[in-house]
Amino acid sequence: MRIIALAILFVVMTLVGMFQLGGTMDDPMARTMVGFGFLIFTGLVAGELARLISLPRITGYLIAGMICGPYVLDLIDPDVIENLKTVDDLALALIAFTAGGELHLERV
Numbered sequence: 001m002r003i004i005a006l007a008i009l010f011v012v013m014t015l016v017g018m019f020q021l022g023g024t025m026d027d028p029m030a031r032t033m034v035g036f037g038f039l040i041f042t043g044l045v046a047g048e049l050a051r052l053i054s055l056p057r058i059t060g061y062l063i064a065g066m067i068c069g070p071y072v073l074d075l076i077d078p079d080v081i082e083n084l085k086t087v088d089d090l091a092l093a094l095i096a097f098t099a100g101g102e103l104h105l106e107r108v
Contacts, residue, residue, distance in 0.1 A: 028079065035080035036087065042068055058095070 043061045050060030
């Protein structure tokens, strides 16, 4: 049910953004925000799908990012990726911090 709700929310967000921008995505900040929203929703859906097949959610997040990025399906422009560099660095730091918290020195 969450997946359907996320998909509907993404479609509504995209339609609202298109109407507010006059049907174009020429503004770099608008493209960045829509791209960020798309990545968040896609990641949430992929995380839920990964959880359903007994994988960690982070696996779904990473796979969604790789597939939607400029190297596979090219759904997100490289300019948008560059604008989201700070968010990317913060996410990487949080992933590393979480992974480090799972390490136990007596097992290493």
